[in-house]
Amino acid sequence: MTKTCTFTLDGKTIPFEEGETIMEAASAAGVYIPHLCHHPEFKPHGSCKLCTVNIGGRLGAACTNRAADGMKVDSETEALNADRRALTQMLFVEGNHICPSCEKSGNCQLQAVAYHLEMLTPHFTHFYPARDIDASHPDVLIERNRCILCELCVRASRDVDGKNVFGIGGRGIKSRLIVNSASGRLADTNMSVTDRAAEVCPTGAILRKRHGFTVPIGKRLYDHHDIAEVPEAGLKEPRRD
Amino acid sequence: MKLKVATCSLAGCFGCHMSLLDIDEKLFDLLKVVEFDRSPITDIKHCGPCDIGIVEGGVCNAENVHVLKEFRKNCKVLVAMGACAITGGIPALRNNVDLWDCFQEVYHYGIGLENGQIPNDPELPLPFDKVHPINEVVRIDYFLPGCPPSADAIWKFLTDLAAGHEPKLDYEMLHYD
Numbered sequence: 001m002t003k004t005c006t007f008t009l010d011g012k013t014i015p016f017e018e019g020e021t022i023m024e025a026a027s028a029a030g031v032y033i034p035h036l037c038h039h040p041e042f043k044p045h046g047s048c049k050l051c052t053v054n055i056g057g058r059l060g061a062a063c064t065n066r067a068a069d070g071m072k073v074d075s076e077t078e079a080l081n082a083d084r085r086a087l088t089q090m091l092f093v094e095g096n097h098i099c100p101s102c103e104k105s106g107n108c109q110l111q112a113v114a115y116h117l118e119m120l121t122p123h124f125t126h127f128y129p130a131r132d133i134d135a136s137h138p139d140v141l142i143e144r145n146r147c148i149l150c151e152l153c154v155r156a157s158r159d160v161d162g163k164n165v166f167g168i169g170g171r172g173i174k175s176r177l178i179v180n181s182a183s184g185r186l187a188d189t190n191m192s193v194t195d196r197a198a199e200v201c202p203t204g205a206i207l208r209k210r211h212g213f214t215v216p217i218g219k220r221l222y223d224h225h226d227i228a229e230v231p232e233a234g235l236k237e238p239r240r241d
Numbered sequence: 242m243k244l245k246v247a248t249c250s251l252a253g254c255f256g257c258h259m260s261l262l263d264i265d266e267k268l269f270d271l272l273k274v275v276e277f278d279r280s281p282i283t284d285i286k287h288c289g290p291c292d293i294g295i296v297e298g299g300v301c302n303a304e305n306v307h308v309l310k311e312f313r314k315n316c317k318v319l320v321a322m323g324a325c326a327i328t329g330g331i332p333a334l335r336n337n338v339d340l341w342d343c344f345q346e347v348y349h350y351g352i353g354l355e356n357g358q359i360p361n362d363p364e365l366p367l368p369f370d371k372v373h374p375i376n377e378v379v380r381i382d383y384f385l386p387g388c389p390p391s392a393d394a395i396w397k398f399l400t401d402l403a404a405g406h407e408p409k410l411d412y413e414m415l416h417y418d
């Protein structure tokens with residue numbers, strides 16, 4: 001079906017279908033808007049604000065705002081990218097992101113977005129928060145130090161796997177990833193390594209065990225490709241089996 | 242006139258310095274335009290006035306802070322080189338372990354240890370309870386990430402700086418691991 005409506009994104013004409021978000025239409029047209037909590041297979045969440053664009057003079061999330069005929073949107077402006085860089089820096093200092101010791105390094109979307117935005121330093125004072133690891137499950141590891149609370153695992157487990165294994169507990173800076181079992185341990189849920197929730201995490205917070213270094217550091221996706229070229233590819237790692 | 246460059250390693254592993262040496266024969270080209278002051282390469286113990294100071298590693302003890310302040314005082318431009326200087330890096334993995342527990346593990350209970358003692362010589366610098374990136378202690382002008390940054394990245398960065406323009410890393414030169 002040919003799309004009849006259009007809007008402009010950084011001066012480029014983007015066609016869209018009624019009901020599509022700015023993000024969906026831009027992706028379909030091959031235009032990258034930086035994002036972390038958005039994933040094309042899941043309902044928009046609108047929490048990371050990385051995708052914030054200027055919609056006719058008003059700021060809004062590209063992943064939650066619907067495209068409208070004739071609207072004028074700006075994304076690649078110096079000011080918006082500076083904000084995106086600052087948001088990314090805050091995500092780094094809020095958790096414990098020690099990339100040299102992280103299995104996800106090179107395939108991590110948070111890191112890749114930081115590369116894309118040419119973030120050279122996390123800049124802000126590091127929090128070094130104390131967060132737990134849950135290694136109880138035989139096949140899946142939870143490393144909360146790297147969680148950015150994007151709720152992709154929550155959405156995947158609830159909406160695709162039909163299991164509702166994950167949730168976010170607490171408020172504000174105390175928010176954290178929780179597991180829906182009486183003990184709070186992943187081992188006491190029906191989570192399986194083949195669940196969508198086990199592979200959807202954009203960071204190294206949910207990992208399949210014994211899998212971390214199948215592809216060596218230096219040969220990974222974002223070591224060679226800007227995330228703008230392969231926005232969604234990092235999310236679908238090849239299965240081990 | 243040659244640019245004066247000082248380098249040091251604080252709470253790092255010397256990996257960044259190894260990567261600096263890894264620019265191989267281009268070191269000779271570099272030496273045409275720079276002269277090293279305090280550095281593990283020259284073994285000069287204190288730095289005088291310099292154009293560029295390059296710091297590897299974060300701060301994990303009192304001595305690190307003294308050295309860092311000496312660099313900031315003497316260097317016109319101060320560069321944080323590598324993951325540890327920029328984020329605390331691997332040494333910062335201990336930031337959520339109690340310092341005493343950490344010492345117990347390293348000197349008493351570690352595999353293969355017998356009759357271990359926790360070193361307590363007054364000459365030893367006072368350790369901090371947390372490791373910090375250097376920009377949390379002094380102002381830093383430039384950041385060169387990587388664990389370590391590749392020899393190419395260091396070369397590009399230094400030659401940009403020596404030529405008097407903003408250092409710019411190509412996509413594949415910018416990495417945090």
Ligand code: SF4
Nearest residue numbers: 097099102105108204
């Ligand atoms: S999750 Fe990503 S940003 Fe965080 S430590 Fe791992 S590779 Fe680095």
Ligand code: SF4
Nearest residue numbers: 147148150151153201
């Ligand atoms: S564990 Fe991963 S997918 Fe789940 S909220 Fe944290 S960062 Fe997002």
Ligand code: FES
Nearest residue numbers: 035048049051063
């Ligand atoms: S991607 Fe739009 S708010 Fe996160």
